[in-house]
Amino acid sequence: xxxxxxxxxxxxxxxxxxxxxxxxxxxxxxxxxxxxxxxxxxxxxxxxxxxxxxxxxxxxxxxxxxxxxxxxxxxxxxxxxxxxxxxxxxxxxxxxxxxxxxxxxxxxxxxxxxxxxxxxxxxxxxxxxxxxxxxxxxxxxxxxxxxxxxxxxxxxxxxxxxxxxxxxxxxxxxxxxxxxxxxxxxxxxxxxxxxxxxxxxxxxxxxxxxxxxxxxxxxxxxxxxxxxxxxxxxxxxxxxxxxxxxxxxxxxxxxxxxxxxxxxxxxxxxxxxxxxxxxxxxxxxxxxxxxxxxxxxxxxxxxxxxxxxxx
Amino acid sequence: xxxxxxxxxxxxxxxxxxxxxxxxxxxxxxxxxxxxxxxxxxxxxxxxxxxxxxxxxxxxxxxxxxxxxxxxxxxxxxxxxxxxxxxxxxxxxxxxxxxxxxxxxxxxxxxxxxxxxxxxxxxxxxxxxxxxxxxxxxxxxxxxxxxxxxxxxxxxxxxxxxxxxxxxxxxxxxxxxxxxxxxxxxxxxxxxxxxxxxxxxxxxxxxxxxxxxxxxxxxxxxxxxxxxxxxxxxxxxxxxxxxxxxxxxxxxxxxxxxxxxxxxxxxxxxxxxxxxxxxxxxxxxx
Amino acid sequence: xxxxxxxxxxxxxxxxxxxxxxxxxxxxxxxxxxxxxxxxxxxxxxxxxxxxxxxxxxxxxxxxxxxxxxxxxxxxxxxxxxxxxxxxxxxxxxxxxxxxxxxxxxxxxxxxxxxxxxxxxxxxxxxxxxxxxxxxxxxxxxxxxxxxxxxxxxxxxxxxxxxxxxxxxxxxxxxxxxxxxxxxxxxxxxxxxxxxxxxxxxxxxxxxxxxxxxxxxxxxxxxxxxxxxxxxxxxxxxxxxxxxxxxxxxxxxxxxxxxxxxxxxxxxxxxxxxxxxxxxxxxxxxxxxxxxxxxxxxxxxxxxxxxxxxxxxxxxxxxxxxxxxxxxxxxxxxxxxxx
Numbered sequence: 032x033x034x035x036x037x038x039x040x041x042x043x044x045x046x047x048x049x050x051x052x053x054x055x056x057x058x059x060x061x062x063x064x065x066x067x068x069x070x071x072x073x074x075x076x077x078x079x080x081x082x083x084x085x086x087x088x089x090x091x092x093x094x095x096x097x098x099x100x101x102x103x104x105x106x107x108x109x110x111x112x113x114x115x116x117x118x119x120x121x122x123x124x125x126x127x128x129x130x131x132x133x134x135x136x137x138x139x140x141x142x143x144x145x146x147x148x149x150x151x152x153x154x155x156x157x158x159x160x161x162x163x164x165x166x167x168x169x170x171x172x173x174x175x176x177x178x179x180x181x182x183x184x185x186x187x188x189x190x191x192x193x194x195x196x197x198x199x200x201x202x203x204x205x206x207x208x209x210x211x212x213x214x215x216x217x218x219x220x221x222x223x224x225x226x227x228x229x230x231x232x233x234x235x236x237x238x239x240x241x242x243x244x245x246x247x248x249x250x251x252x253x254x255x256x257x258x259x260x261x262x263x264x265x266x267x268x269x270x271x272x273x274x275x276x277x278x279x280x281x282x283x284x285x286x287x288x289x290x291x292x293x294x295x296x297x298x299x300x301x302x303x304x305x306x307x308x309x310x311x312x313x314x315x316x317x318x319x320x321x322x323x324x325x326x327x328x329x330x331x332x333x334x335x336x337x338x339x340x341x342x
Numbered sequence: 343x344x345x346x347x348x349x350x351x352x353x354x355x356x357x358x359x360x361x362x363x364x365x366x367x368x369x370x371x372x373x374x375x376x377x378x379x380x381x382x383x384x385x386x387x388x389x390x391x392x393x394x395x396x397x398x399x400x401x402x403x404x405x406x407x408x409x410x411x412x413x414x415x416x417x418x419x420x421x422x423x424x425x426x427x428x429x430x431x432x433x434x435x436x437x438x439x440x441x442x443x444x445x446x447x448x449x450x451x452x453x454x455x456x457x458x459x460x461x462x463x464x465x466x467x468x469x470x471x472x473x474x475x476x477x478x479x480x481x482x483x484x485x486x487x488x489x490x491x492x493x494x495x496x497x498x499x500x501x502x503x504x505x506x507x508x509x510x511x512x513x514x515x516x517x518x519x520x521x522x523x524x525x526x527x528x529x530x531x532x533x534x535x536x537x538x539x540x541x542x543x544x545x546x547x548x549x550x551x552x553x554x555x556x557x558x559x560x561x562x563x564x565x566x567x568x569x570x571x572x573x574x575x576x577x578x579x580x581x582x583x584x585x586x587x588x589x590x591x592x593x594x595x596x597x598x599x600x601x602x603x604x605x606x607x608x609x610x611x612x613x614x615x616x617x618x619x620x621x622x623x624x625x626x627x628x
Numbered sequence: 629x630x631x632x633x634x635x636x637x638x639x640x641x642x643x644x645x646x647x648x649x650x651x652x653x654x655x656x657x658x659x660x661x662x663x664x665x666x667x668x669x670x671x672x673x674x675x676x677x678x679x680x681x682x683x684x685x686x687x688x689x690x691x692x693x694x695x696x697x698x699x700x701x702x703x704x705x706x707x708x709x710x711x712x713x714x715x716x717x718x719x720x721x722x723x724x725x726x727x728x729x730x731x732x733x734x735x736x737x738x739x740x741x742x743x744x745x746x747x748x749x750x751x752x753x754x755x756x757x758x759x760x761x762x763x764x765x766x767x768x769x770x771x772x773x774x775x776x777x778x779x780x781x782x783x784x785x786x787x788x789x790x791x792x793x794x795x796x797x798x799x800x801x802x803x804x805x806x807x808x809x810x811x812x813x814x815x816x817x818x819x820x821x822x823x824x825x826x827x828x829x830x831x832x833x834x835x836x837x838x839x840x841x842x843x844x845x846x847x848x849x850x851x852x853x854x855x856x857x858x859x860x861x862x863x864x865x866x867x868x869x870x871x872x873x874x875x876x877x878x879x880x881x882x883x884x885x886x887x888x889x890x891x892x893x894x895x896x897x898x899x900x901x902x903x904x905x906x907x908x909x910x911x912x913x914x915x916x917x918x919x920x921x922x923x924x925x926x927x928x929x930x931x932x933x934x935x936x937x938x939x940x941x942x943x944x945x946x947x948x949x950x951x952x953x954x955x956x957x958x959x960x961x962x963x964x965x966x967x
Contacts, residue, residue, distance in 0.1 A: 050471035058487060157695060169368075169619065172556075173611010175563045175583075177570050178604040181590065185597060243692050244737040247812075248803050249724015249751040258750075259739050266741075281476025285567055299479065300571065303486050315483065319474045326474075337741055338786050 033334060040330050044323050051319045052104065055312055056097050100312075109316070110309035119313035122298065127317070129199055129294035130283050134321075136210055137217025138276055144218055145225040152226070153233035164226070171223035176282050180216040180289040187212060197291040213290045217282065221275045225268065232267035236260050266337045273329025277322045369620025375613030383429040392420040394427040395578040403596055415585070415599055416592065425606055428580040433610070435492060435575060436561040440554050442500040447507025448550050452538050454508065455515030462512075469505045477502055481564060485573045492575055495568065499561055506557070507550050514546035548625050555618030559611050566607055582607050635708070636665035637842050638689070638727075638810055643702035645681075645688055647913065656914040658684055658697065660867045661939060666810065671836055671843040673853035673874065675889065676863035677910040682846040685863070686812045689844075690729055691719050706810070724751045724806040732815045734795035738787040744798050745771075745783025752805040770801040775831060793824035797831070804835065813845045817852065829855055850893045854878065862886050865911055865921035868940055872947035882949035884926045884957055920950070928953040928960070 091099075103110065109119035152164040188196030200209035236242060237260055245259050284296035291297075295314050302310040334340050382389055398418030405413045412421040454462040472480070484498035518524065519542065527541050568574035569583020577584065582603040589599030645659035659681050666672045674682045688699050691711060704711040706726060711719055731737040739747055749767040752758075758766065764783075771779035774797040787795055796816060803811065813832070817825040833856055836843055845857055853860050853874060860877055862870040862885065870883040881887040888906035908925035911917060920938045923929040930953065938950045951957065 046467065047470045047474055050467065051474050054471060054475075058483065169615045170608065170612045172615045173559055173563070173613075174608050175566050175570070175604075177567060178586065178607060181586070181593070181600060181604070185593065185601075189594060238694065240731055240733065240736040241739045243687075244729070244731050244799065244802075245739065245747075245751075246692055247690055247723060247729035247731075249720075249728065249755065249806050251751070251754045252720070254750055254754065258742060262741055263739070277473065278477050281478030281480070284476075284478050284482065285571065288571065300482070303482065311483070315475070315479060318476050318479050322474050322476055339740060339788050 036334050036340070037327075037331055040327055044327060047323060048320070051323075052101065052316065053097075055315045055319070056100055057093075104316075109313035112310050113307045114305055115307075115310075119309045122310060123295065123313055123317055126293055126295050126298055129292055130287070130296060132206070132210055133213055133217065133283050133286065133292065133294060134276070134279060136214035137221070137279060138272070140214050140218035141222045141225055141275075142272070145222045145229060148222075149226045149229035149233060152230045153237060156234055165230075168223040168226045171219065174220065176216060176220040177285050177289050179219050180213065180286055183212050183216055183219075184289075199293055209290075209292075213286050213292060216286055216289070217279060220282065221279060224275055225271055228271040229264060229268040232264040233260065236263045239263075262336060266333060269329055269332050269336065273326055276325045276329075280318050280322050280325070366620045366623040368616045369624060372613050372616025372618070372620055375609065376617055379429055379610055379613060380433065382426050383433055386423075386426045386430050390420065390423040390426050392423040394419060394424045394580045403592070412602060413598065416588070416596075421599070421602060424580040424585060425582075425603060428582045428585060428603060429606065429610070431575055431579050431581050432562060432565055432583075435495065435565055436558050439496055439499045439561045439565070440503075440558050442496065443503035443557070444507055444550060444554050446500065447504035448511045448543070448547065450504065451508035451511030452515050452543055452546070455512035456519050456538055456542060457534070465508065466512075469508060472502065473505055475502075478564075478567065481568070482571070482573060485568060490573060490576050495565060495575065499564060503557060503560075506553060510549050510553055511546055514549055515542055518542055518545050552618065552622045552625060555614060555621055559614045559618070562607065562610060562614070637668045637670075637707065638666040638844070639703075639705040640664050640685075640689070641703045641705070643685070643688065643704060644700045645684060645693075646698060646700050648696040648698075649914075657916075658866055658913060659688070659699075662702070662863075662866075662868055663940065664861045664868060664871060666842050666844055668809070668842055669836075669840050670859065671845060671857040673857035673860035674844060674846045674863060675848065675850065675853055675860055677848055679865075679910055679912055680863040681866040682863050683814050686729060686814050686844065686846055689812060690723060690727060724808060725755065726808055727810045727812065728803045728806070728808040729812040729814060730799055730803050730816045733819045734792065734799045735787065735819075737799055738795060738802075740787055742786075743783065744785055744787060744790065747787075748783070748798060748802045748805055751802070755806060766805070767801075770805055771798075773835075774798075774801045775827075776801070792820050793827065796820060796824070796828055800828075800831065800835070804839070804841075807839065808841065810842045810844065813843060813847075815847050818847070818849075825852075832856060850878070850889055862889070865916045866913075867921065867938075867950065868948075869922065869950040870948065871940065872945075876945070876947065880958065880961065882943055882947060882954050882957070883922075883951045884928055884953070885922050887957060887961070888925075928956045 100110075107120065109123065111118050112122060115122060148164050148168075152161045155161050184196045187193045194212050195209050196212070198209055200206050242255060242259050245255050250259070283294060284299055286292070287294045287296035288300065295317065298310060299314045302314070396419065398414070401410075401414050401418040402416055403414060404410060407413070410420050410422065412425065415421055415424070450465050454465040475483075480502050481498045484501060485494045488494035488497060524537065524541055527537050532540075565574055566581070566583035566586070569581040569585075570587045572584075572587065574583050575581045585603040586600045589596070589601075589603070592599050641663050643659055643662040644657065646655040647658045648655050662681075662685060664672070664674075674685065676682045684693075684697070687693050689704055689706075689711065693699070699712050702712070706722065709718065709722075711722070738744070745764070745767045748770055749763045752766065753763045767783055768779050771783060776782055776794060776797050782790070782794065782798075787798070790798065800816075816832075817828050820828060829852060832843070835841065836856075843856070845853065847853060857874050859872065860874050861868050862877075862883060864885050870877065870881065870886045872882065877886060878890060881890055885906070892905055906925055911921060917924055917934075919935040920926070920929070920933045923933040926933070928951075932952065938952065940948045940950050943949050943954065
């Protein structure tokens with residue numbers, strides 16, 4: 032039953048993926064200014080431009096280019112960078128770990144922050160502690176992620192120099208050290224949404240009739256909190272986390288900029304400015320794949336938690 | 343741990359509490375904060391005496407003084423003035439930016455939910471595809487493709503944001519369309535358009551309005567972030583994001599250049615979020 | 629522990645509960661001076677309309693009140709222990725083993741994401757530290773006792789996969805798993821089809837006899853009370869207005885409200901009677917009339933009824949009433965014809 036559900040979701044993702052490739056491919060081709068002039072300079076000769084276009088297949092009709100594009104995609108070839116002497120796939124692979132660790136670290140930290148705070152806030156609903164937590168999370172909603180990053184840099188890089196303020200570091204622990212502030216930035220920027228949604232669903236759950244009945248029949252407190260309380264509340268929270276991670280993937284573009292991290296986001300921005308389409312294309316695709324996979328994972332987790340869904 | 347005591351209380355669905363007539367605190371506090379900011383933004387020329395774009399290289403990087411309440415930036419421009427005019431720019435763009443997605447998303451969502459069938463499928467699939475793109479990636483891409491400028495920002499935000507409205511309205515429409523008054527209207531032979539406009543929309547629109555409040559906050563964040571990345575509202579119009587970006591190089595010496603506009607963003611966001619929460623609570627009571 | 633045959637299992641004395649109005653410092657009374665008792669092995673009906681406070685009474689007894697609703701005075705003595713003043717630990721330990729409650733709507737009262745078998749047995753398992761196999765056996769035994777068909781299969785299902793009647797049986801099984809002495813029932817059959825209702829009531833009656841439990845059965849349906857209970861308490865606007873044995877109260881009510889309820893209950897045997905409602909509407913919380921809360925709807929009300937307190941009084945033969953015009957009521961009943 033669960034497998035069938037997962038299979039169905041995968042099938043639905045397929046047309047979405049195709050749609051994504053379509054959108055990416057055709058949008059890139061709307062870019063004003065051709066890469067030839069950008070690369071060769073505005074005074075390039077027509078012959079040089081023609082040769083450039085020929086070499087990069089930019090003079091074929093667009094639908095043909097799209098077909099080749101899809102074909103190469105299926106073979107794992109994301110094309111060659113126009114400006115670096117390297118395949119896009121290669122570039123992506125080098126930088127993917129940075130971005131992925133940022134995402135995973137940020138998501139984990141946000142869960143670590145949000146869950147306890149939401150629990151306290153829900154259980155002590157109406158008290159001063161609850162109000163403080165709620166106020167803090169509302170304030171957090173209005174904080175741009177780069178501001179959080181910059182502020183953290185000021186506090187932990189300049190005032191209390193505990194962490195490096197930029198770069199990826201060397202060696203495993205160097206990476207962890209360097210990634211802490213960026214991941215914390217991400218965590219702080221998405222925790223408010225997560226906290227609010229978790230708190231609301233916890234309050235709903237704790238006030239529900241089934242928790243009341245569980246108490247009435249003498250179920251012990253631990254079982255009530257975990258099996259009756261949290262599991263039910265998590266169902267709603269998982270969707271919120273999923274949506275936020277989707278949002279987050281784009282947020283890495285900003286964070287990598289603030290902390291000078293050599294990840295996909297930073298590459299994206301420089302490639303846009305360079306008009307290096309294959310890279311922009313490749314990264315957009317990779318990002319979209321990550322987002323789609325995240326949504327899939329969210330759906331699966333949701334189905335794992337809630338048996339009513341797996342029809 | 344089996345004797346851990348539960349000291350919270352439960353809420354049975356049996357007992358209903360009476361509501362007070364007075365509006366929720368969050369509405370008042372949030373409304374006040376954002377009200378002050380809007381007033382300052384509208385009456386900018388009255389509360390500042392400088393021009394936000396005039397460069398004065400003789401008075402760069404000055405601290406706060408009687409002449410310059412918050413000091414001057416690296417080009418000698420009065421920070422307070424730029425802050426207030428920045429409010430004008432950013433707020434007006436954000437408020438306008440929310441209108442198109444609201445309208446488009448609501449209409450599409452209502453039709454998709456009410457009519458179902460292939461229209462629903464198409465709209466939802468398109469939504470799925472757009473949603474697969476991370477928000478900022480898509481916005482940056484679009485702004486880049488369309489060239490810098492405020493209209494690009496409007497278009498980019500619209501393309502990306504209409505989906506949430508569509509989904510919310512579609513969901514509510516699905517629930518509402520089975521209500522009896524809709525059935526009655528159908529039996530009376532009203533046209534689809536009329537049913538959607540007169541019977542369905544008024545009952546589902548409140549959810550979209552509440553979301554719009556949160557969306558304005560998102561839009562402000564997006565505008566400011568774009569400004570920070572250099573892709574935002576083009577200069578010389580003052581924009582908090584751009585102020586934060588250019589101030590970043592002075593982080594160690596004059597951190598206020600970057601921090602002050604940042605705080606302005608946070609306070610604005612706070613005000614709007616509180617107001618949105620209050621609105622939500624108010625509507626929840628009805 | 630010696631159990632005197634005269635000491636009731638549950639004794640509620642002058643219980644007052646107040647509700648805090650949202651956001652304000654004002655409180656409204658929800659239960660006023662409620663007093664009654666339940667003896668061991670006895671089934672007592674708690675009857676009244678919605679808003680009379682009957683469900684609230686049950687929740688107060690168990691101590692599962694929401695924030696903002698508190699018992700402000702009185703005592704709730706269960707086997708001599710005042711539950712309102714006892715430490716939380718004691719009260720928590722009593723739930724399930726001493727007192728338990730069956731809710732009205734099984735769909736919302738069962739954990740939607742846990743298997744039914746687990747829910748039946750988890751409380752008992754924790755208290756007895758059974759192994760998984762033992763727990764399963766106990767669950768099966770309980771399921772069979774509740775008349776759940778095909779228990780091996782049913783126990784591994786989720787609540788949404790069961791019919792309403794089965795869910796209710798599951799809830800009853802879960803409630804009784806720790807063999808409580810007192811079962812509070814909050815209109816457990818109201819949400820069910822009439823035929824299923826009858827089955828569940830029969831089940832409850834059977835269990836009561838087999839297990840020797842006491843029951844406090846809240847309902848607005850007098851017919852059910854007649855089937856299950858020995859005694860009954862009638863509630864109106866947060867107070868008890870009449871108390872006595874079921875047979876006698878039905879035969880000759882001692883309060884106009886009870887009379888109204890009896891009249892409103894269709895009697896299959898009696899084809900002559902018209903169905904009579906009670907005029908007016910039951911007052912909502914906070915809008916209780918001054919004096920006797922029932923007086924605006926009462927045919928026997930006099931000026932004295934409009935103000936003052938009307939506590940439950942002993943009127944002889946083990947019966948109690950809060951009405952001061954019982955004689956007028958009885959005369960009217962006799963004049964209405966031979967019954």
